[in-house]
Amino acid sequence: xxxxxxxxxxxxxxxxxxxxxxxxxxxxxxxxxxxxxxxxxxxxxxxxxxxxxxxxxxxxxxxxxxxxxxxxxxxxxxxxxxxxxxxxxxxxxxxxxxxxxxxxxxxxxxxxxxxxxxxxxxxxxxxxxxxxxxxxxxxxxxxxxxxxxxxxxxxxxxxxxxxxxxxxxxxxxxxxxxxxxxxxxxxxxxxxxxxxxxxxxxxxxxxxxxxxxxxxxxxxxxxxxxxxxxxxxxxxxxxxxxxxxxxxxxxxxxxxxxxxxxxxxxxxxxxxxxxxxxxxxxxxxxxxxxxxxxxxxxxxxxxxxxxxxxxxxxxxxxxxxxxxxxxxxxxx
Amino acid sequence: xxxxxxxxxxxxxxxxxxxxxxxxxxxxxxxxxxxxxxxxxxxxxxxxxxxxxxxxxxxxxxxxxxxxxxxxxxx
Numbered sequence: 001x002x003x004x005x006x007x008x009x010x011x012x013x014x015x016x017x018x019x020x021x022x023x024x025x026x027x028x029x030x031x032x033x034x035x036x037x038x039x040x041x042x043x044x045x046x047x048x049x050x051x052x053x054x055x056x057x058x059x060x061x062x063x064x065x066x067x068x069x070x071x072x073x074x075x076x077x078x079x080x081x082x083x084x085x086x087x088x089x090x091x092x093x094x095x096x097x098x099x100x101x102x103x104x105x106x107x108x109x110x111x112x113x114x115x116x117x118x119x120x121x122x123x124x125x126x127x128x129x130x131x132x133x134x135x136x137x138x139x140x141x142x143x144x145x146x147x148x149x150x151x152x153x154x155x156x157x158x159x160x161x162x163x164x165x166x167x168x169x170x171x172x173x174x175x176x177x178x179x180x181x182x183x184x185x186x187x188x189x190x191x192x193x194x195x196x197x198x199x200x201x202x203x204x205x206x207x208x209x210x211x212x213x214x215x216x217x218x219x220x221x222x223x224x225x226x227x228x229x230x231x232x233x234x235x236x237x238x239x240x241x242x243x244x245x246x247x248x249x250x251x252x253x254x255x256x257x258x259x260x261x262x263x264x265x266x267x268x269x270x271x272x273x274x275x276x277x278x279x280x281x282x283x284x285x286x287x288x289x290x291x292x293x294x295x296x297x298x299x300x301x302x303x304x305x306x307x308x309x310x311x312x313x314x315x316x317x318x319x320x321x322x323x324x325x326x327x328x329x330x331x332x
Numbered sequence: 333x334x335x336x337x338x339x340x341x342x343x344x345x346x347x348x349x350x351x352x353x354x355x356x357x358x359x360x361x362x363x364x365x366x367x368x369x370x371x372x373x374x375x376x377x378x379x380x381x382x383x384x385x386x387x388x389x390x391x392x393x394x395x396x397x398x399x400x401x402x403x404x405x406x407x
Binding site for chain 2: 069070071074104105106108109112175177178181182183184198201205208209296299300
């Protein structure tokens with residue numbers, strides 16, 4: 001047996017936990033193969049797994065992120081242009097702190113320092129869409145090829161989206177006050193103890209913020225997994241239905257949830273025969289295009305630029321959805 | 333003195349506000365704590381990661397949760 005496969009199953013997919021929960025459900029007098037037993041098994045296993053992964057991942061990733069505060073990212077990106085600057089911005093977006101609430105101050109800070117819109121938007125698109133924690137969770141719930149493909153297409157959307165926004169010449173479509181903001185720079189370097197404390201605080205803060213979404217997400221996933229008949233779901237969102245991707249995207253936009261909450265829903269839907277592309281489109285719409293972040297963005301950019309941003313990201317998500325539905329057989 | 337907490341209402345900002353209040357009391361200073369939640373005003377201080385702490389219109393810390401002791405030092 002190959003060691004990598006075993007490590008993947010036990011550490012990342014936590015097969016041992018699944019077995020343990022199944023045993024626990026049986027011991028409680030429920031048949032894990034029955035509807036109720038199956039729902040309980042899915043719920044307990046997924047909740048415990050997601051919280052364990054969340055804590056470990058956020059701690060590790062926050063430690064890495066503490067080396068890349070927004071001020072440093074801005075210095076790295078300053079003075080660059082061209083496609084490679086967009087690629088760099090998109091890559092840096094994956095390792096800069098998660099919270100979408102910080103994306104607006106970052107937008108203002110970047111623009112005030114004179115960074116072109118093309119680069120700022122590549123960063124802003126990739127930041128919520130592709131983060132390290134969600135990639136590893138994708139690998140845990142699905143598999144590594146899907147997780148890596150997700151990263152690649154997420155980065156492509158960020159690079160192409162940023163480049164198109166740059167080409168549109170909308171530098172004048174930014175709220176006036178943004179240009180007058182002072183540029184504060186800090187070259188303060190954290191000590192190792194401070195990085196560890198920062199990582200611990202991040203775990204605390206993010207777990208506190210996302211736990212309701214995770215519970216709701218897993219709850220919905222458990223219901224889909226065991227109670228909703230497959231033929232109803234495939235009739236609505238089946239892979240052969242052309243409308244499944246646009247519907248998933250439209251449903252995802254107004255939802256404000258964390259990617260951690262949407263993953264269990266995605267898992268259950270794929271199990272019921274919904275296309276991988278449809279599910280990825282849903283997850284991307286939820287994370288990259290949530291209503292609260294659109295409302296915040298409206299404060300700092302004018303309507304035409306906001307519309308262009310929404311149109312580009314929506315088109316990107318739709319293309320990814322259709323693409324992945326067409327090539328699902330490569331992955332599953 | 334006026335202490336401003338910059339942040340759009342996240343949990344950290346609330347805690348930072350409480351710590352700032354406690355620090356001012358511990359240092360025996362009369363301080364008014366003002367919460368700034370408006371993005372435009374927050375950004376006007378040049379802050380990129382919330383929460384931020386402003387003492388008498390000077391940005392003294394950003395993106396960090398400070399303990400009561402740390403704020404006392406800054407006062």
